[in-house]
Every structure is written in structure tokens, then in C-alpha cells.
Amino acid sequence: MxxxxxGITIIGLFLIWALIAAxxxxxxxxxxxxxxxxxxxxxxxxxxxxxxxxxxxxxxxxLAFGVAFGMISALLISAYRPVRQWVLPLVIASQxxxxxxxxxxxxxWLGYGIGPKVxxxxxxxxxxxxxxxxxxxxxxxxxxxxxxxxxxxRSSHGRILNSYYLYRHIKIxxxxxxxxxxxxxxxxxxxxxxxxxxxxxxxxxxxxxxLHANARVQTDLLFASLLVLTFMxxxxxxxxxxxxxxxxxxQPDQKNLLS
Amino acid sequence: xxxxxxxxxxxxxxxxxxxxDQATVPLGVELVLVKLSxxxxxxxxxxxxxxxAGQITCLxxxxxxxxxxxxxxxxxxIPLTGNSRITCSDSLPLHSRVSYMDQSDLLLPWASVVxxxxxxxxLRGERPDLMxxxxxxxxVGLKDWLSARPDILxxxxxxxxxxxxxxxxxCPVVLMDEPFSALxxxxxxxxxxxxxxxxxxxxxLLITHDPIEALRLGHxxxxxxxxxxxxSNAIRPDEAIPRDPASDSLKSHxxxxxxKLSQTEADIT
Numbered sequence: 001m002x003x004x005x006x007g008i009t010i011i012g013l014f015l016i017w018a019l020i021a022a023x024x025x026x027x028x029x030x031x032x033x034x035x036x037x038x039x040x041x042x043x044x045x046x047x048x049x050x051x052x053x054x055x056x057x058x059x060x061x062x063l064a065f066g067v068a069f070g071m072i073s074a075l076l077i078s079a080y081r082p083v084r085q086w087v088l089p090l091v092i093a094s095q096x097x098x099x100x101x102x103x104x105x106x107x108x109w110l111g112y113g114i115g116p117k118v119x120x121x122x123x124x125x126x127x128x129x130x131x132x133x134x135x136x137x138x139x140x141x142x143x144x145x146x147x148x149x150x151x152x153x154r155s156s157h158g159r160i161l162n163s164y165y166l167y168r169h170i171k172i173x174x175x176x177x178x179x180x181x182x183x184x185x186x187x188x189x190x191x192x193x194x195x196x197x198x199x200x201x202x203x204x205x206x207x208x209x210x211l212h213a214n215a216r217v218q219t220d221l222l223f224a225s226l227l228v229l230t231f232m233x234x235x236x237x238x239x240x241x242x243x244x245x246x247x248x249x250x251q252p253d254q255k256n257l258l259s
Numbered sequence: 260x261x262x263x264x265x266x267x268x269x270x271x272x273x274x275x276x277x278x279x280d281q282a283t284v285p286l287g288v289e290l291v292l293v294k295l296s297x298x299x300x301x302x303x304x305x306x307x308x309x310x311x312a313g314q315i316t317c318l319x320x321x322x323x324x325x326x327x328x329x330x331x332x333x334x335x336x337i338p339l340t341g342n343s344r345i346t347c348s349d350s351l352p353l354h355s356r357v358s359y360m361d362q363s364d365l366l367l368p369w370a371s372v373v374x375x376x377x378x379x380x381x382l383r384g385e386r387p388d389l390m391x392x393x394x395x396x397x398x399v400g401l402k403d404w405l406s407a408r409p410d411i412l413x414x415x416x417x418x419x420x421x422x423x424x425x426x427x428x429x430c431p432v433v434l435m436d437e438p439f440s441a442l443x444x445x446x447x448x449x450x451x452x453x454x455x456x457x458x459x460x461x462x463x464l465l466i467t468h469d470p471i472e473a474l475r476l477g478h479x480x481x482x483x484x485x486x487x488x489x490x491s492n493a494i495r496p497d498e499a500i501p502r503d504p505a506s507d508s509l510k511s512h513x514x515x516x517x518x519k520l521s522q523t524e525a526d527i528t
Binding site: 152 | 331334335336354355357358359363365368378379381382383384408410428437493513
């Protein structure tokens with residue numbers, strides 16, 4: 001039953017949509033019926049799939065870069081206090097500046113390829129990952145830190161190596177659940193970056209396809225692309241969530257919002 | 260008091276054949292604390308505490324008298340200030356010869372029981388002696404749980420893993436901060452017996468608020484009371500540990516301890 005609930009919700013929404021489309025009698029370029037959208041989806045499957053691959057590549061690359069840079073920033077900020085004052089304003093700026101404002105600049109510099117989309121995606125993802133991981137790293141219990149420092153009194157290594165082992169065996173593992181929360185948020189917002197990037201300037205991708213379908217009043221194609229994008233975004237979240245829970249079986253809060 | 264004054268403590272003149280082997284030579288420790296305060300509040304001053312070599316010293320007292328602070332000073336978590344000092348019977352620093360057991364088990368939730376016991380070596384970048392870890396875990400009765408994750412263990416079992424981790428590095432001095440206080444009565448009793456056996460020959464400082472626990476395990480018992488805190492004269496019950504708290508000979512000690520503890524109340528009211 002648990003598995004079917006999301007399916008029932010989706011079917012319900014489709015029924016309401018079909019009902020509104022039928023009763024309101026709007027022209028199909030304003031509100032196409034779900035039947036028409038599904039037909040278009042299958043008719044133009046090849047076209048949509050080609051653009052979907054571009055968008056998916058952008059999303060995954062943006063996610064990878066955003067998570068990687070976020071983790072590195074969090075580790076640097078946590079390990080070297082002075083870095084905090086230098087890097088933290090940048091982290092906050094990455095979230096505060098509307099990506100719409102810098103996307104045209106990125107397109108100007110890097111062209112119409114996937115580069116600007118990956119950067120915009122990474123920018124959006126960078127913040128939740130950095131803040132989540134940093135929060136986790138700073139929250140290792142003081143009792144554990146005390147115990148570790150006592151165990152390290154007999155260490156033959158210097159301060160830097162000891163600090164490395166402390167991060168490797170205590171701080172980073174303790175921060176992983178917080179990092180996982182950051183990555184979950186990142187996975188949920190990652191598609192925004194790709195679509196924004198494509199809207200500003202591109203030659204392929206679902207955002208590009210939607211923009212063109214809209215301009216040519218092919219509203220059914222717009223809806224079909226939107227369906228595919230939604231499906232990709234939701235699947236991405238679930239796959240990431242599933243992977244994270246497999247990776248952290250010891251995490252106390254196994255119950256998830258969406259499961 | 261200098262280190263030469265500690266020569267009356269057992270273990271300060273190790274026999275030549277095991278000299279320098281810190282595991283086999285019990286180490287006497289003396290702490291002289293001139294002053295300890297948190298911000299403006301004076302917690303204690305002019306405290307002298309001797310931990311006789313190879314014996315269990317219990318510090319008993321209500322919360323807020325600075326029991327845990329004394330332990331943290333010995334562990335090096337709180338730096339010594341002014342003329343306060345720690346002296347060992349072999350005149351070497353105490354640093355790196357101390358292990359520590361907390362009220363909470365401090366097990367790493369992602370690591371197996373064996374890996375939890377071996378965490379010290381990992382934190383030092385050494386190859387852990389997993390054979391030894393397994394042996395100690397057998398000693399604390401966890402032979403069948405070596406690869407289990409801590410979350411499936413009971414509170415008593417988790418604390419036994421923590422005890423095994425405390426014994427893993429074979430330090431001559433063991434500091435314990437109310438290690439059994441969160442356990443039920445029967446589990447507590449069993450763990451006290453186990454600790455008495457496994458800590459044999461080690462110099463132990465056991466902090467507790469439970470007079471029965473102090474009477475069961477302490478070769479030497481001090482009561483901390485008052486504000487600023489004063490330390491009582493040593494109470495030294497005769498029998499070997501672990502003692503039966505119901506025995507007649509402990510009754511006089513028990514009332515002695517209760518009297519010293521209730522002086523605290525009198526000071527406050």
C-alpha cells in the first residue's frame with residue numbers, strides 16, 4: 001500500500017486535470033488534456049529523450065561539482081578557523097545572488113554549451129551542502145573530542161596528522177548524516193539550475209525545448225517536457241535518498257519524510 | 260609536597276626487571292590544586308589528592324562540587340594554572356599514561372564493537388591490535404558480539420564495550436566519571452565486580468555520587484563537600500574489593516560517609 005500511495009496521488013491529479021480540461025472547454029493551446037499530452041509524449045519521445053539527456057547530464061554534473069566544492073569548503077572552514085571569515089561570505093553570496101542575474105554573464109563567457117548550466121546548478125547546490133556538512137562537523141560532541149584527544153596523547157604524530165585522524169575517524173563520520181540532509185536538499189533543487197541555465201541561452205535541453213514549444217504555442221509539448229522533467233527530478237531525489245540511507249545504515253533517523 | 264614525598268606509595272620503587280614497563284608498574288599520582296574557578300565562581304582551593312599506586316580512589320560528592328573538574332584536570336582537558344601541579348611517583352609527566360571512561364559510553368555508532376575498542380590506535384594512525392581487542396572483549400563477556408554495531412546492544416553491554424576500550428591501551432592510570440550511574444541496579448552490580456577484577460593493579464580515580472558504589476570499589480574514599488569544596492580525610496575500608504555493601508564492617512563507614520555528605524547540606528542551609 002505504501003508504494004501505491006504516490007501513484008494514487010498522481011492518478012488523482014491527472015483525473016482532476018482531465019476533468020477541468022473537459023469541463024472548461026479551453027482551447028488546447030491554453031490547457032491541453034492529459035490524454036493529448038501523453039500522445040504527444042509518445043509521438044515525440046525521441047525528440048524529448050534527446051533533450052532530456054542534455055538536461056540530465058547538466059543536473060548530474062552540477063550536483064557532482066556542487067557537492068564536491070561544498071564538502072571541500074566545509075572541511076576547510078571547519079579545520080582552519082581563519083578561513084571562515086574569508087570563505088563564509090562567499091558561501092552566503094552563492095545563495096543570496098539570484099542565479100538569473102549571473103546566468104546571462106556565464107552564457108556570455110562560456111557560450112551555449114552545458115558549461116554555464118553546470119555552474120548555475122553547482123552554485124545552487126553549493127550552499128545547502130556546505131552549510132549542512134559544516135553544521136555536522138561543528139556538532140561533534142565535546143565528550144567525544146575529549147576522549148579522542150586523550151587517546152591521541154600517546155600518538156607519535158604531529159598536530160596536523162592527529163587532526164587528520166580525528167577528522168577521518170570521528171568528525172567526518174559524525175557529520176555524514178548532516179551532509180546527507182544537505183545532499184537531499186541539493187538533489188531536490190538541482191534541476192532548477194539546469195533549467196535556468198537553459199532558459200538564458202542554449203541549443204538543447206528540456207528548458208530549451210519548453211521555451212520553444214511555448215513560443216510556438218505547442219502547449220502539449222511543453223507539458224510533455226514538464227512531465228519528463230518532473231519525473232527526472234523526483235526519481236533523482238528518491239535515488240539519492242535511497243543511496244544515502246544505504247550508505248549510513250547506523251543513522252538514528254531512518255524514517256524519511258517521503259517514504 | 261615534591262615527588263620524593265611520594266616514595267611511601269607502593270610502586271614508586273619498581274623492581275629492575277620490569278622497570279620502565281608502564282603496564283606492570285603501578286603509578287602513584289598526586290594532584291595539588293591551588294585554585295579552581297569557573298568565571299567569578301570559586302569552586303575549590305587548596306585541594307590535595309593522592310591516588311595511591313595500583314588502588315582505586317573514589318571521589319564521592321553531590322553534583323556541582325567539582326568532581327568532574329578534578330578528573331578533567333588529571334586528563335588534561337582543563338589546563339593547570341598557577342602553582343597547581345600533578346606529580347607522578349616515577350617523576351615523569353602523567354601525560355599519555357591516562358585512559359578515561361565516561362558516564363555515557365561514547366561508542367561510535369557506525370563502528371563494530373571490535374573497531375570501537377580499537378579506535379585509539381586508529382586515531383593515532385597505528386595498526387590496531389585486533390587480537391588484543393578481541394581478548395579484552397572476551398574478558399568483559401562480549402565474545403559473541405564482536406562484529407555487532409552498538410545500536411543493538413543493551414546499556415550494560417555498551418558500557419562493557421566502553422570498559423574494554425578503556426583497558427585497550429593498558430594505561431597505568433584510569434579515570435572514571437560515574438561510569439555505571441545510568442545502569443539498573445543488577446547490571447551495575449555485575450559491572451562493578453567486573454571492573455574491580457579487570458582494573459586490578461591500575462591506579463584508578465572513580466568519581467561517583469553513589470556511597471554504595473564507593474564502598475564496594477574504593478580502596479580509598481574521599482568525600483567532597485561544602486562551598487568552596489573541601490576534601491575529607493581518606494576513608495579506607497579493610498576488606499578486599501569488590502565488597503559486599505551489606506556487610507557489618509561497612510556500616511560504620513557508610514554512616515561516616517553519610518555524615519560527611521550531609522555536612523554539605525548544613526553548609527548550604
